[in-house]
Amino acid sequence: RRCVSDKYCVGAACSPLSVRSGDRYIPTRAGSNWSINFHYANENCHSPSQNHKAKDASTESGKGQRSPFSLLRSPRKPARKISKIPFKVLDAPELQDDFYLNLVDWSAGNLLSVGLGACVYLWSACTSQVTRLCDLSVDGDSVTSVCWNERGSLVAVGTHKGYVQIWDAAGGRKLSSLEGHSARVGALAWNGEQLSSGSRDRVILQRDVRSPPGAERRLQGHRQEVCGLKWSPDHQHLASGGNDNKLLVWNSSSLLPMQQYSDHLAAVKAIAWSPHQHGLLASGGGTADRCLRFWNTLTGQPLQSTDTGSQVCNLAWSKHANELVSTHGYSQNQILVWKYPSLTQVAKLTGHSYRVLYLAVSPDGEAIVTGAGDETLRFWNVFSKTRCTKESKSVLNLFTRIR
Ligand SMILES: *[C@@H]1O[C@H](CO)[C@@H](O)[C@H](O)[C@H]1NC(C)=O
Numbered sequence: 001r002r003c004v005s006d007k008y009c010v011g012a013a014c015s016p017l018s019v020r021s022g023d024r025y026i027p028t029r030a031g032s033n034w035s036i037n038f039h040y041a042n043e044n045c046h047s048p049s050q051n052h053k054a055k056d057a058s059t060e061s062g063k064g065q066r067s068p069f070s071l072l073r074s075p076r077k078p079a080r081k082i083s084k085i086p087f088k089v090l091d092a093p094e095l096q097d098d099f100y101l102n103l104v105d106w107s108a109g110n111l112l113s114v115g116l117g118a119c120v121y122l123w124s125a126c127t128s129q130v131t132r133l134c135d136l137s138v139d140g141d142s143v144t145s146v147c148w149n150e151r152g153s154l155v156a157v158g159t160h161k162g163y164v165q166i167w168d169a170a171g172g173r174k175l176s177s178l179e180g181h182s183a184r185v186g187a188l189a190w191n192g193e194q195l196s197s198g199s200r201d202r203v204i205l206q207r208d209v210r211s212p213p214g215a216e217r218r219l220q221g222h223r224q225e226v227c228g229l230k231w232s233p234d235h236q237h238l239a240s241g242g243n244d245n246k247l248l249v250w251n252s253s254s255l256l257p258m259q260q261y262s263d264h265l266a267a268v269k270a271i272a273w274s275p276h277q278h279g280l281l282a283s284g285g286g287t288a289d290r291c292l293r294f295w296n297t298l299t300g301q302p303l304q305s306t307d308t309g310s311q312v313c314n315l316a317w318s319k320h321a322n323e324l325v326s327t328h329g330y331s332q333n334q335i336l337v338w339k340y341p342s343l344t345q346v347a348k349l350t351g352h353s354y355r356v357l358y359l360a361v362s363p364d365g366e367a368i369v370t371g372a373g374d375e376t377l378r379f380w381n382v383f384s385k386t387r388c389t390k391e392s393k394s395v396l397n398l399f400t401r402i403r
């Protein structure tokens with residue numbers, strides 16, 4: 001498989017990550033007559049299944065939500081409006097429709113890294129400039145995951161053959177290629193100078209990118225492919241999800257998991273630590289499960305859970321408010337915004353015609369980008385900064401002054 005070459009392209013016609021012309025908004029939906037009868041061990045099975053329950057249209061923002069008392073209750077705070085139309089759509093040819101991969105990430109420096117077939121492209125959210133970082137086709141390999149380090153200077157690239165490459169983004173240079181996995185690397189997570197990688201070989205490897213090769217920790221706990229990996233905001237704990245339906249939490253002093261949660265009934269790819277509450281972890285399950293679950297990892301206790309009605313592919317918290325966004329596959333391919341802890345739906349966004357497998361949040365925390373096998377990337381404004389603590393502080397100041 002060859003990468004789309006810049007050389008032979010004229011204009012935006014065949015270059016990857018160009019603004020999609022024409023149909024900016026394609027409200028397509030997969031068949032709505034599916035039923036789930038079985039436990040599908042592979043999240044990529046296109047099973048014509050799912051008898052979905054009454055459509056939850058009443059939770060969509062708009063008419064369904066209005067109660068006769070809403071005006072009295074909140075005269076000066078109308079419900080926040082989230083645009084149902086993406087503010088930008090990019091073509092992403094060869095973006096794979098594979099649940100177990102993680103092919104989109106957004107850096108602190110406002111660069112998107114996207115794995116398309118054998119290549120990683122960088123797209124600047126400031127200038128819309130596209131550069132090709134690497135092409136693995138010369139090695140007969142392809143990209144299965146991408147992940148920026150916290151500063152946004154390095155991109156880790158996981159490959160189908162099991163390599164983990166470290167690239168200097170500004171220089172466009174490969175710094176190293178780490179061996180150690182015997183199968184594709186679908187999940188990556190940085191923790192300072194350490195990089196964790198999760199593979200189809202069921203192992204999580206943890207390496208310091210500064211130390212010589214060979215110095216690594218092998219975390220063995222999953223019985224199937226590892227597809228989700230996230231470090232906690234305090235850098236103390238790693239959460240991992242696998243196709244064995246397990247959510248594991250690891251600390252830095254043991255090679256055995258510190259906690260193991262077995263409540264999901266399908267693969268766990270969607271994992272997100274709350275930036276607001278220490279130890280609060282959210283996870284989502286695949287097609288046979290469809291649930292969002294919340295955990296207090298300080299005590300090991302399960303908290304809330306809710307059935308979303310669709311395969312959960314990805315999750316992210318808002319930095320600014322106690323809200324989170326989830327992206328979904330079978331059967332509605334939707335994007336949902338939730339309030340926490342009430343788990344009321346703030347918005348439901350549709351438009352992708354395939355499962356919304358990829359999700360990343362902008363560095364300012366206001367926008368998200370979603371990617372799907374429909375070979376588009378869609379940018380949405382879902383989280384606003386406007387209701388941050390500054391506002392309530394100024395109100396408070398006003399009150400103190402009046403007093
Ligand atoms: C839905 O399923 C029923 C029963 O299997 C079938 O008779 C009907 O034609 C299906 N409808 C659609 C729109 O596929």
Ligand SMILES: *[C@@H]1O[C@H](CO)[C@@H](O)[C@H](O)[C@H]1NC(C)=O
Pocket residue numbers: 251252253254256257258259
């Ligand atoms: C780390 O996890 C191991 C395994 O569960 C546990 O025995 C140990 O006490 C934990 N260490 C810390 C510092 O939490």
